[in-house]
Amino acid sequence: MTEGNAGPQAGLLQLLSNREYADIIATVGTGDIKQYYLHQAIVCPNSTYFTEACKQPADQAGLKCLSLPNIQTFSFDIAIRWIYGDKDIIKNNNQVIENFYNVLNTAKMLGLEDLRVAVQKANLADKAIVAKALKAAGDVEGFWDVLENTCLANSMKDWVHFRSFIKDVIQDEVFPLRLILDIAMDTDKGFLAALMLERSNNLLRYYPCWKCGGQKKPSYAAMKTEPFSHASCASSKLINDEQLGDYLSKSLYTPAVFSTSSNLHLLNT
Incomplete structure (x- = not known):
């Protein structure tokens, strides 16, 4: 993270940990449980999951209490920051690539199509660099392993992005x-x-x-x-x-x- 973004990101983290103005409490994870204080006016227009989940009645304090035990806190962090406007969260973020499937599945579960596409494209760009390096080094087996494993996370609606990946690599x-x-x-x-x-x-x-x-x-x-x-x-x-x-x-x-x-x-x- 650059110093120029430190201020806004620090403010975002403070907002998500402040219960005073929140109307959603999301409890995420199983072992590493974390609570997020969210705002319907922000998350519902951007997420089909929150749109549906927030149709349930609020508690006596006026809060919608949601439980997401099947989502890891790391990938939920990425998704929530994305919803709240931090579109740079996946740029040059090796942890996103290392946790690619978790972040991708979280984007799908929350109905964040723009995040899903952005993560897919970031992963393809990273794997293209790896594949070309292996090809240049003469590591044929490693090259094909990267191509095969990368294309397992496919979707026909991402055809144009995978096409660019194959064109770049082959x-x-x-x-x-x-x-x-x-x-x-x-x-x-x-x-x-x-x-x-x-x-x-x-x-x-x-x-x-x-x-x-x-x-x-x-x-x-x-x-x-x-x-x-x-x-x-x-x-x-x-x-x-x-x-x-x-x-x-x-x-x-x-x-x-x-x-x-x-x-x-x-x-x-």
């Missing part, structure tokens, strides 16, 4: 479809395989037709107006990044994509 390297298909056969690695397929297809300008699975080589400019289909198969409905990710994931398990005669030479490379 760069202009084209992997054989046989390797991608082998990766796809592992239950936990289909998302990674779909990302690799899209990246390789981008470099080769090859796409399986959206409708029939046959080969199509559109120009890059035409990709948004003719979304991966032959003219005879064309659909007027454009596809977004989430639909594209879902399509590519499914195409990895569609024999037609890999069995057309035009693709057989790629399988053997």
